[in-house]
Amino acid sequence: MMDYSRYRDGTELNWFESDFSMQRYLQRYLSPALREWGEGRLREMGSYAAGPMEKRARHTDREGAPRLIRYDRYGQPINEVWVNEGYQRTVEAGYGSGVVGWRYREDVPEPVPFFYTQMLHMLMSKAEVGFTCPITLTMSVAFVLEKFSSQEQRERYLPRLASMDPVTLEEGATFLTEIQGGSDVGVTRTRAVADGKHHLLTGEKWFASNCAAGLAITLAREGETKGTKGLSLFLLPRILENGEKNRITIRRLKDKLGVRAVPSGELELNGAVGFRIGEPEQGFRYMAEALNVSRMCTATGSLALSHRAFLEAAVYTANREAFGNRIDRYPMVRQTLLDMMADIEVGWALAARMMQAMDDCHTYGRETEENKALLRLLLAMAKYRLSENAVRHAKDSLELHGGNGYIEEFVTPRLLRDAQVNTVWEGPSNIMALEILKNLGREAKRTGGNSFVLLQKVEQALNQVTVPELAESVETLRQACVRLARDAKVVLEADAMVQNAHARRFADQLIDVCGAAFLLEEAQYDWDVRACSRLALVARYVVGRLGYPGAFGIGADVIPSMEWFDTIVLHREPIIHQTKQGERQ
Numbered sequence: 007m008m009d010y011s012r013y014r015d016g017t018e019l020n021w022f023e024s025d026f027s028m029q030r031y032l033q034r035y036l037s038p039a040l041r042e043w044g045e046g047r048l049r050e051m052g053s054y055a056a057g058p059m060e061k062r063a064r065h066t067d068r069e070g071a072p073r074l075i076r077y078d079r080y081g082q083p084i085n086e087v088w089v090n091e092g093y094q095r096t097v098e099a100g101y102g103s104g105v106v107g108w109r110y111r112e113d114v115p116e117p118v119p120f121f122y123t124q125m126l127h128m129l130m131s132k133a134e135v136g137f138t139c140p141i142t143l144t145m146s147v148a149f150v151l152e153k154f155s156s157q158e159q160r161e162r163y164l165p166r167l168a169s170m171d172p173v174t175l176e177e178g179a180t181f182l183t184e185i186q187g188g189s190d191v192g193v194t195r196t197r198a199v200a201d202g203k204h205h206l207l208t209g210e211k212w213f214a215s216n217c218a219a220g221l222a223i224t225l226a227r228e229g230e231t232k233g234t235k236g237l238s239l240f241l242l243p244r245i246l247e248n249g250e251k252n253r254i255t256i257r258r259l260k261d262k263l264g265v266r267a268v269p270s271g272e273l274e275l276n277g278a279v280g281f282r283i284g285e286p287e288q289g290f291r292y293m294a295e296a297l298n299v300s301r302m303c304t305a306t307g308s309l310a311l312s313h314r315a316f317l318e319a320a321v322y323t324a325n326r327e328a329f330g331n332r333i334d335r336y337p338m339v340r341q342t343l344l345d346m347m348a349d350i351e352v353g354w355a356l357a358a359r360m361m362q363a364m365d366d367c368h369t370y371g372r373e374t375e376e377n378k379a380l381l382r383l384l385l386a387m388a389k390y391r392l393s394e395n396a397v398r399h400a401k402d403s404l405e406l407h408g409g410n411g412y413i414e415e416f417v418t419p420r421l422l423r424d425a426q427v428n429t430v431w432e433g434p435s436n437i438m439a440l441e442i443l444k445n446l447g448r449e450a451k452r453t454g455g456n457s458f459v460l461l462q463k464v465e466q467a468l469n470q471v472t473v474p475e476l477a478e479s480v481e482t483l484r485q486a487c488v489r490l491a492r493d494a495k496v497v498l499e500a501d502a503m504v505q506n507a508h509a510r511r512f513a514d515q516l517i518d519v520c521g522a523a524f525l526l527e528e529a530q531y532d533w534d535v536r537a538c539s540r541l542a543l544v545a546r547y548v549v550g551r552l553g554y555p556g557a558f559g560i561g562a563d564v565i566p567s568m569e570w571f572d573t574i575v576l577h578r579e580p581i582i583h584q585t586k587q588g589e590r591q
């Protein structure tokens with residue numbers, strides 16, 4: 007059982023060794039060869055992220071934020087971004103871990119899936135989302151080149167983005183947002199004019215994170231076609247092959263609420279040299295794939311923030327005394343920690359499906375129409391729910407710290423500030439809710455409205471659950487699925503404004519049911535294979551508070567914050583039972 011009272015704060019633990027959920031999903035979803043090859047690397051990152059990386063993150067947030075240097079000492083314009091030395095060392099170690107590069111290496115036991123590199127990303131995200139933002143963008147640019155660029159472009163630029171050597175590394179960025187557009191990318195005004203083997207791009211980008219990156223991708227309009235259909239995608243090197251700087255001006259850096267480590271700026275493209283990726287006027291489709299990678303990373307990074315918030319709250323409440331008792335002995339405090347852990351477990355079940363779908367389509371060559379439809383839905387659902395959860399969990403953690411939680415010497419204010427950006431990056435929550443409806447509508451058109459692959463996956467998950475203690479939970483979700491199918495038909499047949507009115511409510515219902523169903527299937531696996539009933543208890547609690555809240559109301563037979571806390575939150579030795587094969591484990 008975990009004894010959080012042994013530690014003063016979360017930085018005294020190894021963040022991989024103390025993340026039992028991550029260890030569990032590593033064991034279930036990665037091959038034995040990858041586990042043997044990769045587990046030690048995760049353990050090393052768990053120690054590094056909780057130690058040197060966290061210290062540098064604290065310094066960068068408080069005193070060492072990036073600065074724009076306009077002129078050199080001779081008064082010549084240089085337009086460069088300064089970052090502190092500790093941040094530079096974090097860049098070296100972060101990319102050196104292979105969080106981007108392993109996908110493109112051959113000295114690995116087998117192709118390294120996103121499922122693994124996302125775990126590296128998550129461990130770093132517990133320390134500094136402002137650093138994992140550039141990692142996300144570098145991963146996105148590399149992925150676009152992998153999928154859509156010419157062989158010459160891949161050979162020239164992909165090794166730089168995938169490099170684990172700081173000497174040859176080029177970070178990536180996506181210059182997408184323009185002031186008049188925001189989420190409405192179709193009104194992009196940047197123009198591209200052909201000039202020999204390249205194009206010259208002119209326009210403004212309003213919010214460009216990692217704006218000093220060596221290689222960026224951006225959208226621009228070549229012709230007169232309106233909307234997103236007229237956009238092409240271009241690669242913009244910071245330094246051209248002749249050694250000259252590209253004509254990209256950083257007008258100013260944004261003074262942001264959080265994630266201060268990453269330089270985000272306003273840019274002017276003044277006839278900047280760009281190399282078109284893929285076919286003309288296909289840029290929005292290509293950029294959407296980059297956004298898919300970013301949404302995956304935003305979801306998993308948010309889940310990591312939730313776990314860091316939980317960890318800090320668990321340690322603090324295990325050491326703080328009030329009214330003659332440790333405050334983690336009080337049921338109200340335990341209720342908050344219990345809900346945080348339950349959300350994290352549901353989040354892992356949802357994120358695992360998302361990462362599996364990403365790898366099915368883009369690592370293992372199973373990019374069917376059905377798998378693509380499933381991936382688009384899971385990305386939007388996970389990005390929406392997990393980013394919203396992280397804000398709530400950071401707030402809960404701050405509150406459990408009392409007045410100390412509001413003081414910058416503690417990590418909780420930074421967690422809250424950093425978590426908030428994930429609800430906005432790569433499409434705010436409203437846009438994610440609309441994405442869910444749009445993708446369901448697209449699938450209804452493809453299938454004639456007779457079926458949805460996501461609900462089929464939910465049904466398959468529920469069909470696998472045979473644990474008697476979970477029978478009531480399964481039935482509750484089956485009834486919820488009937489209501490979901492009915493509501494989906496009503497919403498998808500409504501006009502655009504009615505859909506807009508119902509989008510978030512429907513998205514919440516859909517995510518609640520899917521997350522709970524996937525968690526039930528994970529609980530069944532633990533019951534059968536690991537002879538462990540902890541996740542079954544978590545699933546009962548999750549479905550109970552979702553489907554029949556009265557199950558845990560006043561006068562109920564069970565008070566989870568008192569009776570289930572040790573098993574769910576502290577990972578008390580799990581209840582051992584007979585497996586299907588009659589073996590004890």
